[in-house]
Amino acid sequence: AQSVTQPDIHITVSEGASLELRCNYSYGATPYLFWYVQSPGQGLQLLLKYFSGDTLVQGIKGFEAEFKRSQSSFNLRKPSVHWSDAAEYFCAVSPGDKLSFGAGTTVTVRA
């Protein structure tokens, strides 16, 4: 069965600093890969997705993610964090039509 690991439960970053969130997956083939963001009291919003092709994927809100097959990873990055980026971030995989989510990483942004 597929699984998703987000090693960092909580990350604190200063406003304007760069951010990288880690995601590792376990699956026999390359699944579809996603990053979602959940702000307090809100539903999940899709940041970006990878299906195939270019391994560097651009998303909304200035986020990007890089798929590395050799490391079974799909890490999310943002060069300069804004206070509004404080939220919980979920990596998800889908070998078919079902989403399997990681446990999430909470990002705190300090002024």
Added chain:
Amino acid sequence: EAGVAQSPRYKIIEKRQSVAFWCNPISGHATLYWYQQILGQGPKLLIQFQNNGVVDDSQLPKDRFSAERLKGVDSTLKIQPAKLEDSAVYLCASSLGGGSSNEQFFGPGTRLTVL
């Protein structure tokens, strides 16, 4: 375009009571999902509908949970009787169709507390 609507937003009940959640998907979306998100965990799929038929309910605890999607639009998720471990956020999502190429749009969720 209106998003996925859910109600109520919050619910507090005693264990062994019953509770129902309602979801109105985005107009035209054939596929509807219910997820359970326990604190500190990612969402877990409970049930998936395609129009008014069930595609996958393998993770739904059928002894206490039930869901329906009459007329292929709105959906309700019911818990009867509730247990303490059912405390969670229940998320509804919809998409144009099944398959991961179709983006799932999520509602704000219903936070259930079972005392």
